[in-house]
Amino acid sequence: MADLRLTMSCWDYDRTRALMDGSVKPDGIELTCLSLSVEETFFRMLRYREFDVSEMSLSSYTVSLFKEERPFIAIPFFPSRFFRHSSIYVNADSGIHEPKDLVGKRVGCPEYQMTAPVWIRGVLSDEYGVPVESVTYHTGGEEEPNRSEKLKLDLPDRIKVEPIAAGKTLSAMLRDGEIDALYTARKPSSYTGPNGPVRRLFEDYVPVERDYYARTGIFPMMHIVAIRREVYERNRWIAQSLYKALVSSQAKTYHDLQQTAALKTMLPWAVAHLEDTEAHMGKDFWPNGFEKNEDTLNVFLRYSYEQGLSKRLLDARELFAPETLEAFVI
Structure with a gap:
């Protein structure tokens, strides 16, 4: 057959x-x-x-x-x-210095139902006391205008979601202070480093994410x-x-990462990174x-x-x- x-x-x-x-x-x-x-x-x-x-x-x-x-x-x-603590960006002049400062702010996300913002909102609520309904969400294209939700949503009234204006982008709005923060998957072009107009909420995010994993066992x-x-x-x-x-395909990648005769990735310290990851998360770190x-x-x-x-x-x-x-x- x-x-x-x-x-x-x-x-x-x-x-x-x-x-x-x-x-x-x-x-x-x-x-x-x-x-x-x-x-x-x-x-x-x-x-x-x-x-x-x-x-x-x-x-x-x-x-x-x-x-x-x-x-x-x-x-x-x-x-x-992806651990998403690194994916929370704020306007440097927004007055947001720690997670609780997000309460009452204008927060962009490309789509409300997008997986990365769902994890971010959940972590901020569970770990830092930022209730989901405590901010206003602004949805639209991050780098290109006029993005809409892929699926029609029927949200409760306590959730405040507003589409941004036609022709606007979330990345530019964050840089210009039209929104205070951005929960996203892709790093916005308006982020140029920790001293620019846009910065990460957790600039030194790796220790934060490692601590989160150590306490919860969650790799989102x-x-x-x-x-x-x-x-x-x-x-x-x-x-x-x-x-x-x-x-079986992933098993081949696990095998490739173990090779030391020649690197199969273009990261110079890939072996050290692998060993460090296994020390923190175990051999099957991507279960x-x-x-x-x-x-x-x-x-x-x-x-x-x-x-x-x-x-x-x-x-x-x-x-x-x-x-x-x-x-x-x-």
Whole structure:
């Protein structure tokens, strides 16, 4: 029987590269891979469902579960993770010197439902006493104007979200003091260093993020891998096949990072960085699978609910194809 032909869109990560270049092949699947930017992949999948499988914003996927047709189903592989303390930027003249100073301020975020700001708002609430409803959020393009939410939102009245004016960008507005802070995924062009008009709230962010991980065990996932539900329902075996292949691809990256005869990355102290990371986070510092990530996912789902994005508090098991919930050795 011929392999099932599927299309998959994902950014060109080291941990997915073996799947993208064909050196790892999912069982029973002939996979056509497209290496597109995350913004393009998300837009095309969420709006038009152009791919059979794609990388997807964890937050957007969670919001999609409340749509009547529930168009996607996920597998517990996380191509993108990021500590986001470094992603809070403030205007140098805003009077914001510590997290509690954000209360009552004007805060930009490209999209309210975007995963990075969901984590940032949750961490600021849990760790620093900055309630989600204590600021006004301004949404729009960070560097290019006229960005809108990819998914229609129905937020409670206590959450104040206002689109910025046509032609404006959040990066420029932050530099010019039209907003006080920015929660984002990409570093804004108006940030030119700690002595410029825009600075990070946590300039020395690595110790802050390490302390956060040491206390909570949370390494925030940003993206998951989602399958169009009708594709999955016709061939439910593909969830396991894709998951196994993705984990095998990441295993090759773990192996590559261990090499000392020659560096496979262009970071001069990559070996030292790896050893330091393993000392703080263990050998499997980028874990996949349901069991290892259940607690972190439930924290994110609580944030989604508290921030008005989820209509009820989901359990992490509800996110994934049931075939992928049980751990097995590859």
